Amino acid sequence: EVQLVESGGGLVQPGGSLRLSCAASGFTVSTSWMHWVRQAPGMGLVWVSRIKSDGISTTYADSVKGRFTISRDDAKNTVHLQMNSLRAEDTAVYYCTRDGSYSLDLWGQGTLVTVSS
Amino acid sequence: IQLTQSPSSLSASVGDRVTITCRASQGINSYLAWYQQKPGKAPKLLISIASTLESGVPSRFSGSGSGTDFTLTISSLQPEDLATYYCQQLNSSPLTFGGGTKVEIK
Numbered sequence: 001e002v003q004l005v006e007s008g009g010g011l012v013q014p015g016g017s018l019r020l021s022c023a024a025s026g027f028t029v030s031t032s033w034m035h036w037v038r039q040a041p042g043m044g045l046v047w048v049s050r051i052k053s054d055g056i057s058t059t060y061a062d063s064v065k066g067r068f069t070i071s072r073d074d075a076k077n078t079v080h081l082q083m084n085s086l087r088a089e090d091t092a093v094y095y096c097t098r099d100g101s102y103s104l105d106l107w108g109q110g111t112l113v114t115v116s117s
Numbered sequence: 118i119q120l121t122q123s124p125s126s127l128s129a130s131v132g133d134r135v136t137i138t139c140r141a142s143q144g145i146n147s148y149l150a151w152y153q154q155k156p157g158k159a160p161k162l163l164i165s166i167a168s169t170l171e172s173g174v175p176s177r178f179s180g181s182g183s184g185t186d187f188t189l190t191i192s193s194l195q196p197e198d199l200a201t202y203y204c205q206q207l208n209s210s211p212l213t214f215g216g217g218t219k220v221e222i223k
Contacts, residue, residue: 103165
């Protein structure tokens, strides 16, 4: 079955760090562009970051640039999002998604990150 | 690129034709996708490249438009279409989403 499963969310204090993981099955992340999208409680969808299939080219939303890092572990067929210097406004459900060529065609179930003291 | 969806919410009866619009702040060719998000669930891709229906999506959903103006139409609203619908542009980075349209059933 083709699917994405996120993990690593939880409660963290402001200024803290968290590493999200996205395990893919049924396809190879190294041949796909992968994205993270987040959704604050009761709010809309916001794109966060992308990693291209070369595993090197990455892009970030201005709101997370310099604090978040997207990476890939090809051996584990997994994508990561390292989140540092977390702020209250980073509280959201984080979705891992696959780029299906001008669409995000596969989504994980999401993992909740709560930044609070 | 900013995407403005309208309306932000609507209420319609089963069988009604529903139209949601998405306007881009600059031209995005046809690189627009539509997603459906049911309560408590992850978004699901409905339409890509403005009008290409994703496999398995009911044919009552259709998309049209190019440039700056796009439309998602549900030809005959069904109870299971209760959801929030989002447009997204993939023409240029950063990728952006519209604010969403919440569809309720009367």
